Amino acid sequence: MSGVVNVNRISLNQITTENWSLREAIDGCVRNEIPTISVWRHKISEVGLKESKKMIKESGLGVSSVCRGGMFPALTASERVQRIDDNKRAIEEAAELGTDVLVLVCGAAPDKNLPESRKWVQEGIETLIPFAEQHKVKLGIEPLHPMYAADRSVITTLGEANALQNSLASSQVGVIVDVFHVWWDPFLYQEIENARGNILGFHVSDWKVPLPDIFKGRSMMGDGVIEIPRIRQAVEENDYHGPIEVEIINQDIWDMPGDETLKLMKKSFVEHV
């Protein structure tokens, strides 16, 4: 535990500079002395995996994670098999890019049936474990805010993510703590303790009032109500000392010149994380 965050733990989650290509994001990180990046798959596919790997390797940047796998629930068995295949591609991409973390956004209930969808999520992750192990990539279950339960993830709390991790009983599976999704939870600190040893990532942004949007609702650290340092310290006390991704989905921030975003994000990181 430390009262002040080490700025070298900062990682650019690439969605924060959504208008930048992977090339631009890599160059931006290098220019702004951000040592680590989290890469999104739609950006990889724009240039191809081989070129992505080459660019990252030449830049010297670390890769904190690939975003994202998951989206397991689907109405037909064949669709669910397709989702598994797609997750295998994501695991391969993570391995190729030199990260051992694939972030999972687990998926929503396609037909209102939450318990069924939660079962599909569990089955999906279980199926992937041997493949993930082979590729030395861990699967990070990221609980999403309950307001995304209808369209993005039926896994809505860190408690649920921990329960899922426990039931799968594999060191190949862990959890991701993103302050935007979990800050409101009265069991947060208890569940961070329960996640001890299984925390694969820590993501920061802020919850501004009023929320600017539902999907594009995140704000720069310090602009909202989340007690980020307290959550960071809890995560550190429970043995996560890895990169801290700044992941901000926000149209106004996307519309800023990327270098300004990176400068602002570093400043906010030092002051508010």
Added chain:
Amino acid sequence: MSGVVNVNRISLNQITTENWSLREAIDGCVRNEIPTISVWRHKISEVGLKESKKMIKESGLGVSSVCRGGMFPALTASERVQRIDDNKRAIEEAAELGTDVLVLVCGAAPDKNLPESRKWVQEGIETLIPFAEQHKVKLGIEPLHPMYAADRSVITTLGEANALQNSLASSQVGVIVDVFHVWWDPFLYQEIENARGNILGFHVSDWKVPLPDIFKGRSMMGDGVIEIPRIRQAVEENDYHGPIEVEIINQDIWDMPGDETLKLMKKSFVEHV
């Protein structure tokens, strides 16, 4: 438990016809054979308590609840005392209007400190119990969706509301189940069981994807993803057989002529609740 809802259980939560005065809402209910109404305090204050009481009495409508008390957390002790006083007025209004339920929207954290605010909520309700008992009004803790944790309620799940109810250990305090706020929760059905005997109200609307707005985000029953009949049946199995309030905060619905809203709401109630 019943597979089909009894239409006579429908109650107009007055916020659904926000553009109507209390007079208009009462007349609308009578015209549309809606036997029960839930009255909001800002509508009472427009005409005064005495006149409100007279209008309701003459109409023959039942009153399912008064909305709303709560909002306990505040930064200074004197502000918190003012909030308590305001809640006492709300209890008096509920008693005068002939309902035994005051809905509590508990309030947010004024200074980011969620545990402190939860303590203030508990203290606030505790302070009110003797006054509520005297007036034969029960206090219904309504957990709000976690997306309102920053500005409306630090009580975000039915589990929290039950824990609060248990710790207060008073039959004067119960919980309100509103499907919009709780549908996503993996512990929902378990917590409805835990609430057995303490359920003071059941509210319906729907969660449409994409959500039209954060505050004005609710939709007509049937237009979203919530398994309303399943939740209704769970609530019935756990001994709630009282009025079912249709509570929809939605600009498009507010902009409809009130009588159309009431007709649509009755139809949706029969088909989707």
